[in-house]
Amino acid sequence: MNTLTRELNSVAEPADQTQLHEEDHHHHQAPKGIWRWLLTTNHKDIGTLYLWFSFIMFLTGGTMAMVIRAELFQPGLQLVEPNFFNQMTTVHGLVMVFGAVMPAFTGLANWLIPMMIGAPDMALPRMNNWSFWILPFAFTILLSSLFMEGGGPNFGWTFYAPLSTSFSPDSTALFVFSIHIMGISSIMGAINVIVTIVNLRAPGMNWMKLPLFVWTWLITAFLLIAVMPVLAGAVTMVLTDKYFGTSFFEAAGGGDPVMFQHIFWFFGHPEVYIMILPSFGIISAIVPTFSRKKLFGYSSMVYATASIAILSFLVWAHHMFTTGMPVFAELFFMYCTMLIAVPTGVKIFNWVTTMWRGSISFETPMLFAVAFIILFTIGGFSGLMLAITPADFQYHDTYFVVAHFHYVLVTGAIFSIMAAAYYWLPKWTGHMYDERLGRIHFWCSVISVNVLFFPMHFLGLAGMPRRIPDYAIQFADVNQIVSIGGFAFGLSQLIFLAVVLKCIRGGEKAPAKPWEGADGLEWTLPSPAPYHSFSTPPEIK
Amino acid sequence: MVSQAKSHHKLIVLLVIGSVGMFGFGFALVPLYNVLCDKLGINGKTQNTASSYQAMTIDTDRTVTVEFIAQVQTGMPWAFAPKLKRLKVHPGELIRTAFLASNHADRRIVGQAVPSVSPGQGAAYFHKTECFCFNQQPLAAKADAELPLIFYVDPDLPESIHTLTLSYTLYDITDKQASDALEQGAAK
Ligand code: HEM
Ligand SMILES: [Cu+2]
Numbered sequence: 001m002n003t004l005t006r007e008l009n010s011v012a013e014p015a016d017q018t019q020l021h022e023e024d025h026h027h028h029q030a031p032k033g034i035w036r037w038l039l040t041t042n043h044k045d046i047g048t049l050y051l052w053f054s055f056i057m058f059l060t061g062g063t064m065a066m067v068i069r070a071e072l073f074q075p076g077l078q079l080v081e082p083n084f085f086n087q088m089t090t091v092h093g094l095v096m097v098f099g100a101v102m103p104a105f106t107g108l109a110n111w112l113i114p115m116m117i118g119a120p121d122m123a124l125p126r127m128n129n130w131s132f133w134i135l136p137f138a139f140t141i142l143l144s145s146l147f148m149e150g151g152g153p154n155f156g157w158t159f160y161a162p163l164s165t166s167f168s169p170d171s172t173a174l175f176v177f178s179i180h181i182m183g184i185s186s187i188m189g190a191i192n193v194i195v196t197i198v199n200l201r202a203p204g205m206n207w208m209k210l211p212l213f214v215w216t217w218l219i220t221a222f223l224l225i226a227v228m229p230v231l232a233g234a235v236t237m238v239l240t241d242k243y244f245g246t247s248f249f250e251a252a253g254g255g256d257p258v259m260f261q262h263i264f265w266f267f268g269h270p271e272v273y274i275m276i277l278p279s280f281g282i283i284s285a286i287v288p289t290f291s292r293k294k295l296f297g298y299s300s301m302v303y304a305t306a307s308i309a310i311l312s313f314l315v316w317a318h319h320m321f322t323t324g325m326p327v328f329a330e331l332f333f334m335y336c337t338m339l340i341a342v343p344t345g346v347k348i349f350n351w352v353t354t355m356w357r358g359s360i361s362f363e364t365p366m367l368f369a370v371a372f373i374i375l376f377t378i379g380g381f382s383g384l385m386l387a388i389t390p391a392d393f394q395y396h397d398t399y400f401v402v403a404h405f406h407y408v409l410v411t412g413a414i415f416s417i418m419a420a421a422y423y424w425l426p427k428w429t430g431h432m433y434d435e436r437l438g439r440i441h442f443w444c445s446v447i448s449v450n451v452l453f454f455p456m457h458f459l460g461l462a463g464m465p466r467r468i469p470d471y472a473i474q475f476a477d478v479n480q481i482v483s484i485g486g487f488a489f490g491l492s493q494l495i496f497l498a499v500v501l502k503c504i505r506g507g508e509k510a511p512a513k514p515w516e517g518a519d520g521l522e523w524t525l526p527s528p529a530p531y532h533s534f535s536t537p538p539e540i541k
Numbered sequence: 542m543v544s545q546a547k548s549h550h551k552l553i554v555l556l557v558i559g560s561v562g563m564f565g566f567g568f569a570l571v572p573l574y575n576v577l578c579d580k581l582g583i584n585g586k587t588q589n590t591a592s593s594y595q596a597m598t599i600d601t602d603r604t605v606t607v608e609f610i611a612q613v614q615t616g617m618p619w620a621f622a623p624k625l626k627r628l629k630v631h632p633g634e635l636i637r638t639a640f641l642a643s644n645h646a647d648r649r650i651v652g653q654a655v656p657s658v659s660p661g662q663g664a665a666y667f668h669k670t671e672c673f674c675f676n677q678q679p680l681a682a683k684a685d686a687e688l689p690l691i692f693y694v695d696p697d698l699p700e701s702i703h704t705l706t707l708s709y710t711l712y713d714i715t716d717k718q719a720s721d722a723l724e725q726g727a728a729k
Contacts, residue, residue, distance in 0.1 A: 191556045191557070191560075194556060195552050198548075199548050199549055199552065225556060225559050227563070229560050229564035230563055230570075232564055237571075245717065252653055259571060259574055262570065324660075326660075326662055
């Protein structure tokens with residue numbers, strides 16, 4: 001509580017202009033080099049840190065995916081031990097979810113929300129610093145457990161009990177602590193976002209004028225506060241079951257392993273929406289810009305986002321259709337799941353209608369946005385197939401599920417993050433990125449990602465189980481194609497790194513508003529955006 | 542601006558309370574699910590105290606198949622099997638059967654059997670008047686035992702259910718029991 005109160009004083013400071021100048025002054029003499037980044041409370045610095053951290057995690061998790069695909073290139077065991085293979089699938093999932101996607105969104109929130117609502121900074125800058133800097137520790141702990149005796153977590157990113165309790169490696173405590181830290185970081189980030197949006201909007205920026213990225217993030221932040229603590233509870237129960245003799249999930253002691261799944265998915269399903277709602281905001285910013293039209297159906301977008309968030313609490317057991325639930329529960333969760341497709345469909349409809357008869361141009365951000373709309377929809381359809389209870393008995397725990405969630409997460413969440421990076425890079429760096437390289441990156445990515453994930457649908461329908469290091473011989477050809485797609489997709493991301501580095505180091509000077517069709521307060525600031533966004537609140541017409 | 546600090550403060554306090562509350566809610570889910578499953582009788586858990594049997598009319602027109610499955614926790618050196626795999630019973634009839642357990646290890650091991658009935662909705666209609674699962678089962682090294690089970694199927698069993706499967710999983714709780722005993726000793 002003490003840090004919080006100090007926080008308040010620091011926010012109250014910019015009250016009068018002289019003090020603000022003093023603070024500015026202070027910043028000019030602020031420590032340089034590593035200390036600048038360690039001690040920074042500036043939303044743009046912290047946004048940058050989050051984004052780079054996310055990219056490093058993306059490459060780390062990607063490397064693990066390459067190990068997985070190399071092992072699966074042929075049937076039989078070639079490269080790695082089955083136990084190490086399991087560690088790769090587990091840590092790949094954890095790193096991508098908690099290290100790549102979520103921090104990327106938090107980074108974007110840091111950079112963009114203050115600029116979009118006309119605020120000078122985030123509301124709680126010191127907490128902001130903390131919420132970023134505990135993340136590298138969390139992931140150091142998690143990744144270091146891979147090198148311990150007995151290995152790192154090998155029970156899948158969903159850490160089902162009793163795999164994560166009775167049968168887990170000795171390093172499981174480290175996994176638990178790392179999840180605790182990640183959770184605390186996310187919750188602090190979410191609190192910051194909510195306080196910023198509620199209290200720091202420029203005068204006249206009323207709720208129904210908020211850019212959709214801000215809206216979707218506000219709702220995401222509430223989801224985070226609702227479910228990250230439940231995840232923390234779940235890992236805590238795993239910890240005490242494993243080390244302190246409790247029996248939450250231990251049948252021998254009167255507990256229930258299926259209960260783990262209920263608690264986990266109560267977190268897990270809202271979590272997947274945490275990873276997609278901000279994408280909806282990004283796409284809703286980019287599509288109108290490059291269609292040179294206003295977004296179709298702004299208010300329906302807001303309501304759709306809110307209803308997706310509420311419904312996401314009522315569908316968790318669609319991950320558990322095969323656990324032997326009574327028929328009425330199977331039906332309830334099936335219908336609720338299908339109901340979510342309705343507001344999602346509203347969004348797709350609005351984006352397509354925004355493009356309809358627009359004068360569209362296909363710069364890289366728009367390419368990624370259009371690919372998002374098409375490929376995310378494919379992921380939504382495979383989700384609907386999985387939602388059909390009797391069908392799920394066949395598809396569950398096969399590669400069909402793997403195909404589904406990679407379509408929604410890679411060509412959904414990750415593609416939207418790429419789109420956002422290209423769209424706002426000129427604002428961040430003051431330079432235009434290399435459009436030609438950007439398009440090469442896009443086409444390499446979009447082709448390879450489909451070679452990688454589309455055939456997985458067929459593998460799953462044909463019955464290939466997920467999370468196995470070896471497989472039956474009839475799956476060999478398709479797995480080879482998938483692996484080639486995987487290597488190509490991994491390599492393509494190095495082009496993205498090249499584009500970003502090149503853009504930071506130089507390039508054509510970017511005007512304040514590099515995209516003629518763009519709309520929003522961030523484009524009224526010069527490029528690169530000044531260290532302090534809006535010292536005096538802008539006027540909203 | 543002072544008022545802004547105040548409104549920050551209020552919001553932060555609310556949000557922190559919300560997070561802490563949801564952390565508690567995560568734990569509250571455990572009893573919540575249990576109560577819900579109990580009330581609705583949906584997860585196949587049978588009651589873990591003996592029911593009493595009053596003489597009742599036996600529905601001889603109806604036959605229900607009761608199947609028994611026995612499993613042992615991986616690595617536990619016991620053999621454990623039902624004496625009869627399948628029985629045909631009339632609802633209301635009191636039936637006596639048994640399971641056979643033998644300890645292959647060279648040391649005393651305490652086992653605990655955890656029952657489960659499938660389909661889950663049938664659990665509420667499966668009444669045990671005596672069951673080894675109500676108690677812990679200690680077996681000396683290399684010893685055998687016949688574990689009795691007396692039950693009846695409720696005449697109110699829904700018509701749609703023709704077969705009830707009772708499954709027992711046996712767990713090794715020797716260490717747990719030892720540490721409980723230690724704790725109790727320490728408490729005294
Ligand atoms: C129309 C929308 C969607 C529907 C109907 C849907 C439905 C489902 C169903 C029924 C499953 C369980 C499959 C099984 O395990 O047998 C599933 C798994 C999954 N979904 Fe979705 N989904 C939808 C959208 C999304 C979105 C937007 C995301 C993330 C951004 C997502 C991420 C996942 C993940 C990660 C899993 C697998 C979890 C695991 O077992 O590891 N889904 N989905
Ligand atoms: Cu789900």
